[in-house]
Amino acid sequence: MPRRKAAPPAEDQSAESAPHLAFDPAEFSARLAHWFKHNARDLPWRNIRDPYATWLSEIMLQQTRVATVIERYVEFLERFPTVTALAEAEEADVLALWSGLGYYRRARMLHRGAQFVLREFDGKLPRTSHELRTLPGVGDYTAAAIASIAFRERIAAIDGNVERVINRVLGWPEDRSTKARAALQQVAQSLVPPLLSPRSKANPPGDHNQAMMELGATVCTPRSPLCLQCPVVEFCQTRGEHITAPRAKQxxxxxxxxxxxxxxxxxxxxxxxxxxxxxxxxxxxxxxxxxxxxxxxxxxxxxxxxxxxxxxxxxxxxxxxxxxxxxxxxxxxxxxxxxxxxxxxxxxxxxxxxxxxxxxxxxxxxxxxxxxxxxxxxxxxxxxxxxxxxxxxxxxxxxxxxxxxxxx
Structure with missing residues (x-):
């Protein structure tokens, strides 16, 4: 297969014009899906059918290590097993259970979000990323993750891991500009596979998003990526660390x-x-x-x-x-x-x-x-x-x- 770099996001590139890919998106997604099926970590928020639990896991995982979240996620669900239970809890009790996870605004927004869902949606999470975006503390990534994993919506969920994977595959440097992010969003969306059938229990969009995050977290890591273990290395234009913007000094x-x-x-x-x-x-x-x-x-x-x-x-x-x-x-x-x-x-x-x-x-x-x-x-x-x-x-x-x- 010829290896040709995708065009980098030029200054005059509009959000409507996706860059040309030098590989078949369907083959990319198929290889990624096969790898994920056999290599995915066994995490408590996977293979469940509870949108509330998916929402909770996505909020907890923001800027927090998986190993830290696992224990707290289980404890939180045990204490607040439903949206209603969380909505009716005292904020101090929610914060007490969140203690140690950091970024406590997430806990407050999750609590207010549960109250919003109870009040505006009769205790049931909205099913689309557009509606989920109305919840307190839910941004574009979280809305897309919940919608794809819990409700099978065909939408790309882009976190830092997914950004890194796509930038390396396409040979792009890290670029935080609006136009570059729009181009990356276009590519990410083109890689999300469609539903096989509305009646099928399979969830290609949700599985794909989790696979992309898993690849970035375990193989396509920020430092010393494990390229020889990557299922899509054949499509990658970088094969190693890519150019990143200098980080602010701690x-x-x-x-x-x-x-x-x-x-x-x-x-x-x-x-x-x-x-x-x-x-x-x-x-x-x-x-x-x-x-x-x-x-x-x-x-x-x-x-x-x-x-x-x-x-x-x-x-x-x-x-x-x-x-x-x-x-x-x-x-x-x-x-x-x-x-x-x-x-x-x-x-x-x-x-x-x-x-x-x-x-x-x-x-x-x-x-x-x-x-x-x-x-x-x-x-x-x-x-x-x-x-x-x-x-x-x-x-x-x-x-x-x-x-x-x-x-x-």
């Missing part, structure tokens, strides 16, 4: 928090700070009380860890107050997948609450003591959850496969 910041614990009868409580409702990030979420860096300049933290939020890498220092009857509890063998530096405290490292509590960088009204046994039910920030688990104050939940929606 910012770094050092922050400090107080871990204050007290005994109340037989219960153990931890002091938490509720973030302001007007915060642009993690509004109304609970975190450890923040400390000004100057207040701890000469002290050694009991715990150090790293935590990333959007484009900032935080170097976090946790200072533990000394509280009678509550010894520090650390597990020096627990290191997470990001290789956090774990520093185990000694009694000499502890600070007196009378010294640091007055210096907390938060309003007194936003500070509350919470029972440590109920922390899993609270809307904790991801950093707070990580710090509480690293310090042994909060148990790390064991994964469970209960609560998955049944196959039809």
């Amino acid at each position: 910012k770094s910041r050092t922050v400090a928090y107080l871990l204050a614990i007290r005994k109340r009868g037989t219960s153990t409580e931890v002091l938490l700070h509720k973030r302001d409702a007007q915060q642009s990030l993690m509004a109304n979420m609970l975190e450890l009380p923040p400390l000004p860096m100057e207040a701890v300049a000469e002290r050694e933290p009991t715990l150090r860890l790293r935590h990333s939020i959007t484009d900032t890498s935080y170097y976090v220092q946790i200072f533990t107050e000394s509280a009678p009857g509550v010894p520090p509890h650390h597990d020096p063998d627990v290191i997470d997948e990001y290789h956090d530096e774990l520093v185990v405290a000694t009694p000499d490292d502890h600070v007196d609450s009378s010294e640091l509590l007055p210096q907390i960088a938060a309003s007194a009204e936003a500070l509350q003591w919470h029972n440590t046994k109920l922390l899993a039910l609270l809307p904790l920030t991801g950093l707070a959850r990580k710090a509480l688990q690293r310090s042994g104050v909060m148990l790390v939940p064991r994964p469970t496969l209960a609560g998955l929606p049944p196959l039809e």
Whole structure:
């Protein structure tokens, strides 16, 4: 088969004129489908017939690793198994279950979206990408993914993985311009196979979109792609990494928090700070009380860890107050997948609450003591959850496969 590059998206190329492809789109899709059938990862949101569960998985997977989502997806469906259950829940309960996934606006929009579906669509998700786009927090990609996977609509769902696959196949550099994205959309749409029959249970459009994402996630990776394992390598004009735009440099910041614990009868409580409702990030979420860096300049933290939020890498220092009857509890063998530096405290490292509590960088009204046994039910920030688990104050939940929606 002749290998000829598709024309790059020129400045005068309109959205209506798709670039010519040097290969047969049907053959491309057929090879991809065969590969996906035999190599797809076994993920809990695949091979289901529940549009709500598909919607949930697509929202959770935005900018979050699959391994992280799997456990939380199962827990979320167990707690909120239907659109109605989610719509009728309190936002704080939704945020509590979302804690640790980050990008909490997704949880709020999902909750509001469920309420919108209950109010405007009688509790049933719209069946077309156009109507799905009216839901809070649902953009073009999410609408297309849900419509194709749950309702078999022939529409391309383009995320970062799919963009990378198409750019490499066509030999295009990364280009974020409107015209380039329109050209890429045209190509992606031309590759989506049609339904075999309206009565058929097969779902070529939905399977194709999942296969494209799977290929980008497992084979056509951003760095060191596995080209020899690619089912469509014969059509590829790049065969390796393509030209990408330079990424913004990750910012770094050092922050400090107080871990204050007290005994109340037989219960153990931890002091938490509720973030302001007007915060642009993690509004109304609970975190450890923040400390000004100057207040701890000469002290050694009991715990150090790293935590990333959007484009900032935080170097976090946790200072533990000394509280009678509550010894520090650390597990020096627990290191997470990001290789956090774990520093185990000694009694000499502890600070007196009378010294640091007055210096907390938060309003007194936003500070509350919470029972440590109920922390899993609270809307904790991801950093707070990580710090509480690293310090042994909060148990790390064991994964469970209960609560998955049944196959039809």
